[in-house]
Amino acid sequence: MSIIEARDLERTFAVRRRAGRLRRERSTVHAVRDLSFSIEAGEMVGYIGPNGAGKSTTIKMLTGILVPTAGHLRVAGLDPSARRTELARRIGVVFGQRTTLWWDLPLRDSFELLQRIYRVPPATYRRNLDRYVELLALGDLLDTPVRQLSLGQRMRGDITAALLHDPDILYLDEPTIGLDVVSKGRLREFLRALNDERGTTLLLTTHDLQDIEALCSRVMVVDHGTLVFDGPLAGLRSGGGARRTLVVDLVDEAPPIDVPGASTDRVEGPRQWLSFPADASAAPVVAAVAAAYDVADLSLQEPAIEDVIRELYAGG
Amino acid sequence: MSLWLAIARRAFRRYSTYRAATLSGIFTNCVFGVIYSYVYLAVWAAAPGAGGYSSQDAVTYVWLGQALIMTVALWGGGTTEELAERIRTGDVVIDLYRPVGLIGWYLAGDLGRAAYHLLTRGLVPLLVGALLFDISAPDGPVTAVAVLLSVALAVVVSFTMRFLVAALAFWLLDATGPRLLAVVLATFLSGMAVPLVIFPDGLREVALVLPWASFLQTPADIWLGERTGWSTLGGLGLQVFWAGALLALCAVVLTRATRKVVVQGG
The missing domain is CATH 3.30.70 (Alpha-Beta Plaits)
Structure with a gap:
């Protein structure tokens, strides 16, 4: 069974614009239209497209914080917007440009708060924390407040935070943005290992195509709200x-x-x-x-x- | 439950790191407490029994007011500011990805903050007031519990008001005007400027049922024994009503605000 299934997904936004002194014009903008794809459990998929193509809108629908205007959508067997909270426990989200950690708290406190938020059983929490702290070399940083971490360190903290509750699906939004070459390489290596060992499904949006080349066997290219390509990276080269x-x-x-x-x-x-x-x-x-x-x-x-x-x- | 406690504890700890601010705040509260005490003593000497208060009641009321300014965040501040900032920057999207409700989250944090302010900026001025003036204590454990409950409800009601003002900034971009208006309304209608009980007839009755009365007048009247029995329950009931109604309004406003953020991208 596919872990993500989207059929004829559509999302429109009503845009109101001032036209004259009092008159306002309403128009409809299609952020996403006729979007159909399915992703199998354990796949690593790159989701790329220019700014404003509909990437974020898609991710927001997949996570349930935005309701599709039309179409059929199932993530981990759930209707995302109807069962957002339940789904939230099964997905992890990492933003390159925002942090899920608390600025003024030491890393460890942020993790403990997340344990409570996601109701991670203590044994699972301890195991995952030990594991990711070791793999991502966070041991010396656990007592450092997040605001004092470098971008690379913060990013590793964010990844750990997103994985503490063993999500089936991990969404990564430009995870390597701003990182140096070595950090990028390490992060990719870690994600590959994660997918290998745990079978975590990865959906990655990025503007850095090296992320895709290093990680994803499959690419979906979106433009103007529709998929213009969906297939293996090699196919992207030969097609078009x-x-x-x-x-x-x-x-x-x-x-x-x-x-x-x-x-x-x-x-x-x-x-x-x-x-x-x-x-x-x-x-x-x-x-x-x-x-x-x-x-x-x-x-x-x-x-x-x-x-x-x-x-x-x-x-x- | 452990989650809400953890959030509250974290807010408590965070506020407790600002020691110098706390100490200077306590000092300010005490200075104003002394000044107002002498003013009220003079007023009640000229008009004994005004508003049904004795002069001891009036001085006690002054120190209760000083104790509750920060606890109730009468003049703004608290975790609502954080939430408004997160809505403005779009970081609120991260909060939405979590399996917890936003309002509960920030309310729990604000209650943790209030607990800290009650223990420092509340308790210390009260003790100073008790040393310098003849102020009354609640007449038993039941009254004391009712006062604490009333203060907790006051924090919730004040949270909703602060939240609504902060949320306004989301549409207006600059909420300086509404914020100022909110401070003025809260100062007068909570009884911080003068007790609501000495307001002229008509205005007094209206002010006593408005949500701002929760901030100071209601807990103070329970403390002073001006409200007892059913009257205490009535006061608490009204606070519960305002807390519930305004929280519902916050939920509606939050949904609209976050929808806008979510749609705008980021």
């Missing part, structure tokens, strides 16, 4: 008209190479750039070039994921 590039270094200068299945984009002395669809195999192109020309060297460039997504957004 992306092209791979074959850089050919010939022994001598030559007119533009002409082989079937590829086109020559650029010629610069003995070096030529050929491109072909990303979902096609490079082998026949390489073979054709090698058969017809005197080749000194070859190299293959995958389309940059950023470019692919930029194209998706532009086409949406």
Whole structure:
């Protein structure tokens, strides 16, 4: 059974605007429309899209704090908005830009308060706390007030806070924003291990595509409130008209190479750039070039994921 | 239950870290207590038995007022300010993800704060007042319990009022005006400026049933024995009514405010 199931999800907002001195115009904005997807337990899914595309709206509907205007939605078998409190005990939420911890309390006190909020049994609490404190190296920081923590330390505290009650689903909203390269790497490693060992379902929204590449086998791209792509990361590369590039270094200068299945984009002395669809195999192109020309060297460039997504957004 | 206690304890602890503020506050309360005591003594010497109070009642009333200013947060402050700030910044969304009610959360915190202020800014001025002047004590444990209950209800009613004013800031962006108005209303209609019992006929009856009477006049009258038996129960009942009605109003306002935040994104 899918842990998250959304069918024809729609959310509209009424926007009132002043039009003239007294008159007000009402218009309806679709924040999300015709959104359908399902996520299996244990999946790690990247949810990306430009600002204002509908990411936050979707997450808010999934967590039950926003009611869908239309459509069918089940998270962990529950209707989120109708059973928000019950659902809240089964999900964890981490925001890169906000904290769930209490500013003026030591980390330990925040955790204890959360234990009470989520009614975590003492044994489970102790086990989880020990485990995450060790994995995230928080041991020396437990008695430090949150306001004195660095961003990276606070983030690790926030992750621990979100996991104390053993959630089935973890939503992460830009978890690596502002972190340095080493901290980012460690955090990703931790999330991967969490998914491996506990089978926690991860839904990650981010603008950092390296998060996605490092963690997610599946990507959903949303733009203008609808899904424009849903599939494996590799598929994102091959779909959407992306092209791979074959850089050919010939022994001598030559007119533009002409082989079937590829086109020559650029010629610069003995070096030529050929491109072909990303979902096609490079082998026949390489073979054709090698058969017809005197080749000194070859190299293959995958389309940059950023470019692919930029194209998706532009086409949406 | 343990959650609410934990929240209250945390608020208590947090306020208790501001020692210097507490000490200077106690000093201020005592100075004003002395000044008002002499003023009231002069007034009651000129008009004995005004409002049904003896001059001892009047002086006791002064010190009860000083004790309750901070406990009831008569002039604003408390956890409602935090909540308003979280609504403004959008951090309130985090509170919404938790399996607990928002109002209960902040109310529990405010009760913890009030407990701290009662023990420091309440109790100490009362003791000082008792040393310097002839003030009366509640006439038995039942009355004392009724006073404590009345003060707790006063904190709840005041919480709702402060919450509503703070929530207004959400729509108005700047709530300086409403805040000032709220302070003026609370000062006069709670009986902090002058006891409601010496208000002129008509105005007095109205003021006594308004929610602000909960802040000072009702607990003070129970303490002084001006209310006994059914009258005490009536006073407490009215406080319960206002607490319930205003909490319901807070819930409505909160729903509307958070909906706006949630919709705005973030």
